Amino acid sequence: MEARFKADLVTGVTRGKKHESGDKHVTGAATYVADRLSFANQLYLHAHLSDYAHARIKAIDTTTARSMPGVAAVITAEDVPGALDIGPVYGGDPLLARDVVEYVGQPVVAVAADTADQARAAAHAVRIDYEELRPILDIREALEREHFVLDPHRQERGDADGALQRARNRIDGELEIGGQEHFYLEGQAVAVMPTEDDGMLVYSSTQNPTEIQKLVASVLGIDMNAVTVDTRRMGGGFGGKETQAAGPACLAAVVANRTQRPTRMRLSRRDDTLMTGKRHPFLARYQVGYDDTGRLSGVIIDLAANCGYSPDLSGAIVDRAMFHVDNAYYLGDARVTGYRCKTHLASNTAFRGFGGPQGMLVIEEIMDRIARGLGLDPLEVRRRNYYDGAARNTTHYYQTLEQDGLLDEMTTQLVESADYHARREAIDTFNDAHRVLKRGMALTPVKFGISFTTTFLNQAGALIHVYTDGSIHLNHGGTEMGQGLNTKVQQIVAEVFQIETDRIRITATRTDKVPNTSPTAASSGADLNGMAARNAADTIRQRLVDFAAAHFRITPEEVAFWNGMVYLRNETMTFEALIGLAYQSRISLSSTGYYRTPKIHYDRDRAAGKPFYYFAYGVACSEVIIDTQTGEYRLLRTDILHDVGQSLNPAIDIGQIEGGYAQGVGWLTTEELVWDESGRLMTPGPATYKIPAASDMPSAFHVDLVESRPNPEDTVFRSKAVGEPPLMLGISAWCAIKDAIASVDGHRTHPVMDAPATPERVFWATRSVSDASTSRPARHAGSERHRSDRAVTE
Known part of the structure; x- marks a missing residue:
């Protein structure tokens, strides 16, 4: 029956609707973590940071800091009640340095006081006696010494060495690729409120609420069900708040637990930049064989990432660089090796593209070099190497x-x-x-x-309530960082119910509404959370269709939703009227939705699959x-x-x-x-x-x-x-x-x-x-x- 309605809903999908918080953004009305009203009796937290890239901690003197006005707590690694390590995948990220510091800017002591200025002054009064150790700061030295945070990984197809030997032309070279600071408008920020039964309510500027929930529970030694994380929006993330938001959140939670007072931490731009990781700098080395037309016949590429002092997400980031080192080109016989180099710098982390940009830059450099060696337009060389046809449509993985x-x-x-x-x-x-x-x-x-590329992360959940006035409450596991995710998910649900998006309210992402969420990253926010929300909406809509068909004694095919109305064979009613009728007939108007990406897999031992x-x-x-x-x-x-x-x-x-x-x-x-x-x-x-x-x-x-x-x-x-x-x-x-x-x-x-x-x-x-x-x-x-x-x- 719906086929007869050719007009689309004005605010459904495919429409250029403005950002749901756009007006709030430009007027300053949007509420970020630091904008939240202060709690009564609230503490402010500041960290004392290491002055050395690599040093042994001999002694920590906090006597002066503890005696300063307004100071309520001074904590070191010994004061963390649960696990000290907050590494997201692998260990190696202590919340506070215990015996050794491994980069300039690493937190060693945290001080809580009645005001931010008091906390800052007391943190600067902490005195630490160090024994300086020799740092490794250069990626070349780390690569030469095999100073890695994780083992290398290799992808290989065919005989790359033989292809190079047989090639008509050959180039060898290397390229250094710099990192990048996230420079989000809103820095790392968190506000934590102790709750009854030793629980914690955490307002965090994070792309990964579930990770914050897990790590706060871990450092406090409590169950995850005692921690609720709330994220309404971020003033930018770009990957910098996927793992690195955990440090401030866990520090504030430890202090809040110790003092039983609300605790807030907002990093200054300088401290944020010193404490947190960046896009990974890379050193790439390549050997390339090609014919007289510029078409590749074989490549050997080594990608070495400067990971900083700990693994963080470097394993998956270097994998992504390896997956994308082909960009749009068929490499021929190929061998690609990724190295995760340890240096004494802040642990580098996710950044928009997640290693893909670094891999792509290498092959684009190669295309330009081939073109200039042959006297051709680089565009022509690029097009000759595009994937095409059955014989040249398979990647090196x-x-x-x-x-x-x-x-x-x-x-x-x-x-x-x-x-x-x-x-x-x-x-x-x-x-x-x-x-x-x-x-x-x-x-x-x-x-x-x-x-x-970490397959289990490709899943999402959503929750929809339809109230008796026809308004809808929508919650999903994704986080809004300015990219318009909430607007798109609103439009998806509006499309299913054929109503205006203004009737759908999206609330803050919360771990007590949608559990076990994946980070909003890898460009997957709308794909995963949008599909989960659609599944929840479809479930409720199907209940409404089945109810209407039975109640009005028509076939389900004769029930149609369009432009805020419900069409029932020869009569119509408003969407909210149907909702009220369904409620009176005891039809459930709430549903969860779930989605997991199909068809994907990657066998790391074989370095092959469909990631x-x-x-x-x-x-x-x-x-x-x-x-x-x-x-x-x-x-x-x-x-x-x-x-x-x-x-x-x-x-x-x-x-x-x-x-x-x-x-x-x-x-x-x-x-x-x-x-x-x-x-x-x-x-x-x-x-x-x-x-x-x-x-x-x-x-x-x-x-x-x-x-x-x-x-x-x-x-x-x-x-x-x-x-x-x-x-x-x-x-x-x-x-x-x-x-x-x-x-x-x-x-x-x-x-x-x-x-x-x-x-x-x-x-x-x-x-x-x-x-x-x-x-x-x-x-x-x-x-x-x-x-x-x-x-x-x-």
């Missing part, structure tokens, strides 16, 4: 691609819409006419696998201009075409694509982490660490979604994830900068430049290419046409 032709279609579309070839000619003409200013352009693809349910695709074309005398550069234009399946909310998806691209550009250009020789981070805030601003974005910025391409897999309304994949589109800007540098020598020399491409690195890479150019005969006469008109950048 033996997953078969189901949409292997989509990316080539998308590339063709973007080449046309971005006017790639005409602009390439115009750029060459410009570069021939200018000596100082050089333009560059690159079009790069993204193929990103969607699913947690991803599907892939999301994207292509980006970026154009830049550089000043060869200073290394400065500007983004001029960016064109993006991205695959989101059948979009749940195009407006939010486009916003995610734009934001992801900006964050990817920041990682690869301006965001540089610097440590001194003692292991102290020298870039702990915005004065020394530059995230991209609006002025860093291209003045011409075009984003389009692939149309009429619903996800072939059975996802929620055939949509695709959009959280992480767009970040890798920023690789096009990095490649465009290198393209501009290469033009100094007519694209005959590949620039040697690590990431990020800071102006300093651009300058020295340009100087190196220029030196190579002067050692060759001039390409043509007419160099008098060159001029240094810097006004072109204005």
